[in-house]
Ligand SMILES: NC(=O)C1=CN([C@@H]2O[C@H](COP(=O)(O)OP(=O)(O)OC[C@H]3O[C@@H](n4cnc5c(N)ncnc54)[C@H](OP(=O)(O)O)[C@@H]3O)[C@@H](O)[C@H]2O)C=CC1
């Protein structure tokens with residue numbers, strides 16, 4: 001079987017390097033092109049010594065002809081880059097997975113408002129599938145373009161899905177309290193990401209509105225078959241490097257016991273390779289998924305009341321970005337879904 005020839009645009013950012021780390025152990029992947037404008041000419045393994053012995057490649061300037069020789073191009077770039085190159089790539093028969101948000105919202109007026117730029121290829125949207133395999137596995141198989149979900153949206157949508165699919169909660173009042181490690185802000189130098197700013201402190205941000213709120217709301221609305229969803233989403237920055245924890249709250253519309261909800265969640269994700277419903281009475285923490293493509297979650301009905309609480313954890317760089325992108329690649333190229341993604345989380 002021929003390996004999948006891969007191009008990565010944006011190879012020096014955290015998600016680009018994470019793609020390289022994971023693909024180094026993927027038996028059917030061959031990374032042929034890896035771009036960086038600032039590091040063009042630099043050898044990958046010189047810049048990232050953890051990759052020594054795995055890659056005999058240098059970063060190159062983005063070049064359309066090189067990318068067109070690939071079977072698949074991952075964009076691990078800021079918002080707005082993938083949409084400028086995707087039409088030409090798919091016309092050349094290359095499939096695209098965008099780790100940024102260029103194709104994540106179907107309503108482009110909403111997209112343009114949140115991303116503060118004009119969408120340059122609305123005609124491509126009919127070729128796009130939202131790359132959350134637990135919901136869209138069948139459509140992903142044939143997709144030319146994958147909109148890889150955001151990190152918070154992955155943790156939140158997977159946590160709410162069993163409740164919404166079963167029609168058990170009031171969709172008019174959903175709350176998602178998200179917390180992320182600092183690598184979520186990318187590798188670019190910013191004062192807000194400095195150790196002295198972030199360490200020994202903990203804050204909410206984007207409370208008046210965050211661009212992941214419309215992405216999550218659109219995803220949740222698909223799970224309720226169009227019933228409107230009213231979501232409050234508040235992200236927080238925590239002093240750790242990797243990981244997202246999302247605590248989700250919803251009101252039950254039918255009385256359900258803890259045991260019934262535990263069974264519902266276990267049934268929903270029984271066959272999913274990358275979602276683990278924790279045993280009743282336990283709770284996941286971000287360390288349990290660090291470096292792995294797993295989403296682990298737990299469901300509770302505190303004091304037997306009418307509020308259901310779900311806690312959901314992922315590694316933002318893996319299931320929240322590069323790992324999920326490779327999971328999508330495996331599905332698109334009819335490879336075993338777990339291929340290259342069997343890493344066990346790091347402890348401690
Ligand atoms: N960090 C995270 O946890 C997650 C990130 N994402 C999304 O993934 C994308 C990448 O994130 P992350 O890796 O953190 O970002 P970084 O800021 O760490 O890296 C961005 C990369 O893109 C390259 N780049 C920047 N501008 C351009 C351009 N105009 N053309 C081509 N390449 C460009 C940069 O290299 P150079 O400038 O040298 O070309 C660099 O390699 C973002 O859209 C982000 O929102 C999604 C989920 C989670």
Ligand SMILES: CC(=O)N[C@@H](CCC(=O)OP(=O)(O)O)C(=O)O
Nearest residue numbers: 100101150151180181182184185
């Ligand atoms: C901690 C932190 O800053 N997280 C980022 C989200 C992570 C991310 O990159 O998401 P997108 O792919 O949707 O841009 C933020 O809140 O903007």
